[in-house]
Amino acid sequence: MSQRILVWDVPTRVFHWLFAISFAASWYISEADEWLSFHTFFGYLMLGLIGFRLIWGVVGGHYARFAEFMCSPLAGWRYLRQALSGAGARYIGHNPAGSQAVLLLLVLGLAVCLTGMFTQGAEEQQGAVSGWFGVKTGVMFREAHGYIAILMLVMVIGHLLGVAMESRLHKENLARAMVTGIKEAPQGSAVSKPFRGVGALLLMMAIAFGIWWFFYAWHEPVEQRLGHDDAKLEGPHVAFVGPKLSDNAQWREECGSCHLAFHPSLLPARSWQKLMAQQDRHFGTDLALDADVSAALLEFLVKNAAENSKREAAFKINRSIKPDVTPLRITETPYWVGKHREIADSVWRSAKVKSKANCAACHLDADAGTFEDAAMQLPR
Numbered sequence: 308m309s310q311r312i313l314v315w316d317v318p319t320r321v322f323h324w325l326f327a328i329s330f331a332a333s334w335y336i337s338e339a340d341e342w343l344s345f346h347t348f349f350g351y352l353m354l355g356l357i358g359f360r361l362i363w364g365v366v367g368g369h370y371a372r373f374a375e376f377m378c379s380p381l382a383g384w385r386y387l388r389q390a391l392s393g394a395g396a397r398y399i400g401h402n403p404a405g406s407q408a409v410l411l412l413l414v415l416g417l418a419v420c421l422t423g424m425f426t427q428g429a430e431e432q433q434g435a436v437s438g439w440f441g442v443k444t445g446v447m448f449r450e451a452h453g454y455i456a457i458l459m460l461v462m463v464i465g466h467l468l469g470v471a472m473e474s475r476l477h478k479e480n481l482a483r484a485m486v487t488g489i490k491e492a493p494q495g496s497a498v499s500k501p502f503r504g505v506g507a508l509l510l511m512m513a514i515a516f517g518i519w520w521f522f523y524a525w526h527e528p529v530e531q532r533l534g535h536d537d538a539k540l541e542g543p544h545v546a547f548v549g550p551k552l553s554d555n556a557q558w559r560e561e562c563g564s565c566h567l568a569f570h571p572s573l574l575p576a577r578s579w580q581k582l583m584a585q586q587d588r589h590f591g592t593d594l595a596l597d598a599d600v601s602a603a604l605l606e607f608l609v610k611n612a613a614e615n616s617k618r619e620a621a622f623k624i625n626r627s628i629k630p631d632v633t634p635l636r637i638t639e640t641p642y643w644v645g646k647h648r649e650i651a652d653s654v655w656r657s658a659k660v661k662s663k664a665n666c667a668a669c670h671l672d673a674d675a676g677t678f679e680d681a682a683m684q685l686p687r
C-alpha cells in the first residue's frame with residue numbers, strides 16, 4: 308500500500324531552487340566587471356541559504372536532516388554502481404549517492420562564497436572583510452575561488468545526471484518532486500510539515516541581504532559620489548566602499564596644477580625619488596620647487612608609494628616593473644601598458660583624451676586615485 312505524501316517541505320524546496328539560481332546566475336555574470344555587485348549579491352544570498360541549510364540539517368524536517376543522510380562515501384559509491392547496473396533501491400528522501408552530492412555541494416558552496424568574499428576584501432578592499440588580507444593573498448584567493456567554482460559545476464552536472472538516472476530507474480520525476488514536494492511512499496512513512504522553518508529561512512536570507520546591502524548598495528551611486536552626475540556608466544555598478552586613499556593638500560596644489568595629481572600609489576618609491584631629484588627637468592618643464600616643499604612632497608609620495616599601498620592597482624603596477632628599472636611614467640609600466648593595450652588609437656587621439664596621462668578622461672575616480680573597475684568610462 309502506498310500513498311502520496313509531502314517529502315520536501317517548503318523551506319527545503321525554496322532553498323534548493325534559490326541555491327541553484329544563485330549558482331547559475333553568479334556563474335553567468337562572473338566575467339563582467341560591471342555586474343560584480345550582482346555577482347556579489349548572489350554570493351551573499353548563497354551564504355545565507357547555506358547558513359539556513361546547515362541549521363535545517365540539524366533541526367529541520369525529517370527528510371532534510373543530515374541524520375537521514377547516508378553519510379558514508381563508500382555507501383554512496385556502492386549505490387552509484389548498483390544504480391548504474393539498474394538495481395539501486397528506491398529511497399523516499401536522499402539516496403546514498405545523492406546525500407554525498409548534497410553535502411559536497413554545501414561544502415563547496417561555502418568555500419566558493421568565502422573565497423569570493425576574501426578575494427574582494429583583499430583585491431578591491433571592499434565588502435564585509437575589506438582589508439583583512441593584502442592583494443598578494445587576494446590573488447591566491449581568486450585562483451582558489453575559480454577552481455572551487457569549477458569543481459562545483461562538475462558536482463552540479465553530476466547531481467543532474469544522478470537525478471535523471473534515478474528518475475528513469477524508478478520511473479518517477481524527481482525534479483518535479485522538488486517543485487511540488489510530493490512523492491509516493493509506503494503507508495506509515497514520515498510526513499513533512501509544509502511551512503515549518505520558513506521563518507528561519509527568511510531570517511537567514513534577510514541577514515545575508517542586509518550585509519550585502521550595507522556593504523554594497525546603500526552608498527551613493529558612483530557617479531554622484533565622484534561629482535559626475537551627468538556621467539552615464541554602463542551596467543549596474545559597485546559603489547565605492549573601499550577605504551579612501553591618503554591625501555595631502557600641498558601635493559594636490561603643487562602636483563595637480565598642470566595635470567591630474569597622480570596618486571603616489573601608482574609608482575614605486577624609487578620612481579618618485581628620481582622624479583623629484585630631477586624636478587627642474589620635469590617632462591620639458593621646470594617645476595621650480597623650493598627645497599623644503601620638494602622634500603615635503605617627496606615624503607608624502609614615498610610614504611604612499613606603490614609598495615606601501617594595499618590597492619590592487621598599486622600592487623600590480625609594482626609587481627610588473629623589473630627591479631632594475633625606474634620608470635618615470637605610470638603609462639610606461641608594463642601593467643599599465645597591458646591594461647590599456649586594447650584601446651584603439653582613435654580613442655587616444657580624440658579631443659577628450661589627447662594624452663595617455665589624462666587618466667580622468669576615462670576613469671571617473673582618477674582624482675581619488677582608486678581606479679575602480681566600476682568607474683571606467685570610455686569617452687564617446
Ligand code: HEC
Pocket residue numbers: 561562563564565566569582589590592593594604635636637638639662663664665
Ligand atoms: C608645470 C606643470 C607641471 C607640474 C606643476 C607638474 N607636472 Fe608632472 N608632468 C607635466 C607634463 C607636461 C607631463 C607630461 C604629460 C604628458 O606626457 O601628457 C608630466 C607628467 C608627469 C608624470 C608622468 C605621467 C605618465 O605619463 O605616466 C608624472 C608621474 C608626473 N608628471 C608627476 C608629477 C608630480 C609628482 C608633480 C608634483 C611634484 C608634478 N608632476 C607637477 C607637467 C607638470
Ligand code: HEC
Pocket residue numbers: 573619620637638646647650654655660662663664665666667668669670678679680683685686
Ligand atoms: C582612453 C581611456 C583611458 C585612459 C586615458 C586611461 N585609462 Fe586606465 N583603463 C581604461 C580602460 C578601458 C581600462 C579597463 C581595461 C580592462 O579592464 O581590460 C583601464 C584600466 C585601468 C586600470 C586597471 C583597473 C582594474 O582594476 O582592472 C588601472 C589601474 C588604470 N586603468 C589606471 C590608469 C591611469 C593611472 C591612467 C592615467 C595615467 C589611465 N588609466 C588612463 C581606460 C583608460
